[in-house]
Amino acid sequence: MGRSVNLILVVAIFCMGSMGAQEEEVLTKEEAIALALERNYGIEMANNDVEIAENNQGILNSGYLPSLTGRAGAGYDLNDRLTEPEEGEPLEQEGIESNSYNASINIDYTLFDGLGRFYNYKSLKEQYDLSKLQARETIENTMLQLLTVYYEIARLTENVEVLKDVLGTSKDRVTRAQYQFDYGQSNNLAVLNARVDVNNDSVNLLQTRQQLDNTKRDLNVLVDRQITNKDFEVDTTVSFIPKLQLEAYIDEAEANNVSLLQLDKNLAITDYDIKISKSGYLPTIDLNGSYGWNFNRSAATAFFPGSRQTTDGISGGVSLTWDLFDGGTTSVQIQNAKITHENQELQKKQVALGIRRDIANALGNYENRLYILRVQEENVATNQDNFERSQEQFNLGRITSIEFRQAQVNLLDARTSLNLAKYDAKIAELELLQLTGQLLNVEL
Template structure:
């Protein structure tokens, strides 16, 4: 038993040394790491960057298009031209020439060997839409709204990640404090063994007191080991949120500051202007409004301007009729305009306009529903926060009461006026009060953060 006691003391000493060497991960440091490393936040930022590219002038349709084309062709022919039924004629008289027998002289075959031809051409074509029924204008405004929508979606992702971060961070902090409480309880139980052994040696108690103390040491040791395991697992959960090495070790900040009541009431009164869910519905409503106008542009004509500049060079090979090489070098420049008006497209534009108006009405209904739900969620979150804060204050007072009770029980136990079982009960009551206070403290703070998210102020406070 003495050997086990020495090993336990050495383990506690080593654990204390290691805890002292751990770096402290403050709340703000955790926030900064999450903003920098969290994969979900990185994806959200990339989506914002895509939306920013889409809403730029290069994707607006307001710029002209310029197309260049060029080609080169090479051709080689070996040809034989026959003239059946044709006869040679005298160049002066034009009469058919006769041979010695008086027969007409046939026209001989013509042959072309290695007749080469080259063709080159290049052109530039420019097109510009001068008017397209205002569809381009409203689509450009729609892309601007889409960019703002993506920013709000990224903000929503960050807020959700912050809540996830602090739910795990506070769990680590709670387990840290619980581990500290359990170490104190274990130390007190070990002191009881020493005291019971001394008392037994002097005949002041029985072996049963030593056995009771040993049982309590065993239970406290198991409880501490379980909390340490939970703490290690929860740290790995936090490292996942922070997207860092799973075995990264650190201590956390257990100090909690609550937002003043007056400031919280101000946040609640301004929730309608700052709640991200309401802002998202407004952006979607604006996008649906532009969709209607984009589809209505199909009723109007479009006017396009175009121009081109071209160059062609043809080196033609000799032929039977043109024995020499011919060269054709040509340049041309054209300008034009085209007016297009789709007078009737089978009703497609009308259907699209009607559907976009219905989508707009649905978005209005959805906005009213979300407004109602957000108001409900804020009132519920405020009530939950106030209730948990009151529970925390009660638990704080309960710890003080149990601390006083434990100190008096300790004095009475040392004087031999109460039994070890009664002393142990006072110790358990204090342990439960302390762990309940820890739970109530972090529950209240997490409820406050959930309320701040609903009011749209989660990213505007100091953690």
């Protein structure tokens, strides 16, 4: 039974290895980011919001252009008429028709509205800039999520290679133990122990490969790629930003952090809201003009003959409207706008304080993970040396298979811990870059 399970696992590993041996697509970080910018649904919706804001801040939505309307109409009357004079015979008329037609073009323009239109136009410009910052925040969050998944694929890819090396060593041990048993140099227990280790290593490799496949599907969802059986590889190269450059980013963080920049735009918008409300104290001056044409045809009566009348001409006027007292509505609007502006100032102070804390925490986390990475590199070197020495001693029969297995497991743990430390440090760096507002400006 044990040999059957071992054979099945080995065949499965061999088949998966053969599939991996085929030429596969290498998806670089730059390509993954480009795909996300082009296809990610969240980014697409954010870009659509920017387009809406761009339309809103245009001249066609400013209120500065006049309105032009055309009107036309027609009328028809059909009446019976009975005329009874004081003297003489009454006159009865049936089917009297009369017609009327009219057409006009009217133009209206607000010459002055207390500067409300001017400040509203300025506010729409700020709202457009705010929408771009909101889109940038969406892109930053998506990129951080994307790169986190990307580096998880890289970590699992390297773990698979580590586990393949471990499995290969365990298979060699089975072969060596079988030879020793066949030639009477050891008992069957050594062979069984070696096969158990092969089975365990095979299961670990299969599970890690399954995690890798699942994580690749997660990446496909983020970049809207078809989830097919086509495999791909990722770039496992990791580089870190120089310390001096990172310190410069931290010094300029409050000027570049996207959350603080959004609050600056909100402050500008609420400041314009105050000015828009104050415009209610000033009068409004409107201009209007029109060109009209009218035609009327009336039927003859007992005393007057029928007639046709055509008129056309232009007219214009100016009007001034001034709410001398509006029941206090304008005053309340100004007070509320000032309170809203004050709340925005308080919110900015609160967020700025929180961001300074988050940057300090992220920097400490990043430095700790870099230290752990250096320790794990030394640990791998130590365990690699210990494993090689143990392998020599095991081949010479000076240590037991249990001792050799322990050295093998120690090296496995050290190498996988190094992979984890490397990518944890990189993700910590990305989180710090996002807080400093530089995530979209550096080469990853």
